[in-house]
Amino acid sequence: MKGQNYNIDELRRLDVAHHLPPHQDHQMMQRIGGSRIITHADGVYVYDGDGKAIIDGMAGLWCVQVGYGRKELADAAYEQMLELPYYNSFFKTTTPPTVLLATKLSELLGGHFSHVLFANSGSEAVDTLIRTARYYWQLKGKPERSIIISRVNSYHGSTIAGASLGGMKAMHEQGGPWLPGIEHVMQPYQFEEGFGEDPEHFAKRAADAIEQRILEVGPEKVAAVIGEPVQGAGGVIIPPDGYWPRVEAICRKYGALLISDEVICGFGRLGKWFGFQHYGIKPDLVSMAKGLSSGYLPISAVGMADHIVEALRSVDKDYVHGFTYSGHPTCAAVALRNLAIIERENLVQRTAEDTGVYLAKLMKKLSAHPLVGEARSLGLIGAVEIVSKKGTNQRFKDGDGSAALTIRDICIENGLMVRAVRNSLVMSPPLVISHAELDRMFEILWKSLDQAEAELRSPVHAG
Ligand code: PXG
Numbered sequence: 001m002k003g004q005n006y007n008i009d010e011l012r013r014l015d016v017a018h019h020l021p022p023h024q025d026h027q028m029m030q031r032i033g034g035s036r037i038i039t040h041a042d043g044v045y046v047y048d049g050d051g052k053a054i055i056d057g058m059a060g061l062w063c064v065q066v067g068y069g070r071k072e073l074a075d076a077a078y079e080q081m082l083e084l085p086y087y088n089s090f091f092k093t094t095t096p097p098t099v100l101l102a103t104k105l106s107e108l109l110g111g112h113f114s115h116v117l118f119a120n121s122g123s124e125a126v127d128t129l130i131r132t133a134r135y136y137w138q139l140k141g142k143p144e145r146s147i148i149i150s151r152v153n154s155y156h157g158s159t160i161a162g163a164s165l166g167g168m169k170a171m172h173e174q175g176g177p178w179l180p181g182i183e184h185v186m187q188p189y190q191f192e193e194g195f196g197e198d199p200e201h202f203a204k205r206a207a208d209a210i211e212q213r214i215l216e217v218g219p220e221k222v223a224a225v226i227g228e229p230v231q232g233a234g235g236v237i238i239p240p241d242g243y244w245p246r247v248e249a250i251c252r253k254y255g256a257l258l259i260s261d262e263v264i265c266g267f268g269r270l271g272k273w274f275g276f277q278h279y280g281i282k283p284d285l286v287s288m289a290k291g292l293s294s295g296y297l298p299i300s301a302v303g304m305a306d307h308i309v310e311a312l313r314s315v316d317k318d319y320v321h322g323f324t325y326s327g328h329p330t331c332a333a334v335a336l337r338n339l340a341i342i343e344r345e346n347l348v349q350r351t352a353e354d355t356g357v358y359l360a361k362l363m364k365k366l367s368a369h370p371l372v373g374e375a376r377s378l379g380l381i382g383a384v385e386i387v388s389k390k391g392t393n394q395r396f397k398d399g400d401g402s403a404a405l406t407i408r409d410i411c412i413e414n415g416l417m418v419r420a421v422r423n424s425l426v427m428s429p430p431l432v433i434s435h436a437e438l439d440r441m442f443e444i445l446w447k448s449l450d451q452a453e454a455e456l457r458s459p460v461h462a463g
């Protein structure tokens with residue numbers, strides 16, 4: 001299979017002719033003649049149609065925790081498909097992997113999360129969160145509690161509900177009207193919104209923005225506050241210490257549910273099984289996807305705290321929610337095997353105590369580069385802020401994002417896949433990455449920044 005001879009030129013032509021890739025500028029794709037075709041992958045490397053090896057600094061799309069080429073996961077899918085490829089969990093029926101995965105997740109979530117409900121994508125899990133939070137309050141006799149507070153630049157998916165809940169301006173400009181009852185407040189993004197401010201003060205200010213909004217809309221109308229422990233797609237925004245415990249206290253004060261969207265932060269990314277465990281908070285609902293199966297098959301889940309399940313069980317009628325493939329046995333079998341690999345290879349602890357620490361060291365070194373305003377990381381997720389003037393948060397071209405895109409393209413040409421988000425580069429390598437591979441990533445980053453600098457500082461680009 002690997003390195004199979006595809007007709008890459010023809011595939012690129014067909015890509016333009018018939019395929020609309022997600023989250024993409026379709027005019028640009030036509031202009032550049034189609035996508036880069038990724039033909040195969042192994043470990044932390046992906047390979048394109050020209051045979052070019054690229055270190056996958058993004059773990060696919062923040063998801064391939066255990067790296068590529070895991071025969072065990074292919075075997076798990078194969079064995080389950082022969083045994084029982086699919087059956088539903090609707091007809092008072094379910095399947096062994098479904099139940100075993102629910103049990104395993106409830107163990108990993110710890111303590112008060114006794115149950116999970118399955119879906120297929122992060123977006124579906126987020127829809128489930130919104131619906132469950134609102135239904136919970138209906139069951140508690142407080143249907144007026146329907147508002148959900150979210151943050152600017154948060155990402156919660158691309159369905160109508162997910163995009164409504166997310167704080168992505170570019171998404172909100174396309175395809176509304178949006179779901180009512182969502183409020184967006186400031187993000188805990190110190191580099192942009194509190195540059196030079198005492199971090200403790202900034203943490204308090206950002207958390208208090210939530211309290212203010214609760215008071216503005218009326219605490220009796222607020223169902224929940226949702227956040228990613230670290231905002232991923234929004235630019236790897238790592239909140240200052242003190243932010244999450246304060247947000248939790250605010251939720252408790254006004255009786256709002258606290259929801260942690262763990263789609264990126266879950267499964268070891270921050271050095272704990274879940275991001276909320278890193279911050280020492282206790283949410284009422286959590287969403288999971290991506291690293292749950294390391295992206296080998298689509299599966300997502302919502303973890304529910306005991307009091308939510310008690311409310312669902314307080315009535316003798318259906319909770320009329322779920323999907324054809326909720327708890328899909330093949331996806332569940334692969335997820336179970338993936339979690340077993342993460343445990344066996346100690347990837348969560350390794351991220352906390354070894355590779356995450358090493359990444360932080362490399363980030364510190366990189367922050368000396370003249371184009372770098374800040375290089376931050378937590379566990380194996382990080383961001384590099386690109387600035388036009390060292391020591392400030394001033395951007396190239398009024399912060400239109402083109403500088404980061406230029407550097408990103410150079411990185412890819414040099415054999416490193418990273419993403420550009422507004423004025424930063426972001427990364428989340430597979431949790432199996434070695435020190436030597438991290439070294440290689442940062443050699444490429446530094447070299448690419450050097451190459452980009454001349455171009456960015458030329459009068460044409462600096463504009
Ligand atoms: N919540 C979070 C925190 C996410 O990161 C979703 C929900 C939705 O998951 P699905 O499986 O429906 O895509 C995500 C997904 C990007 C990018 O630009 C990030 C995601 C998806 C697409 C693009 O970094 N995250």
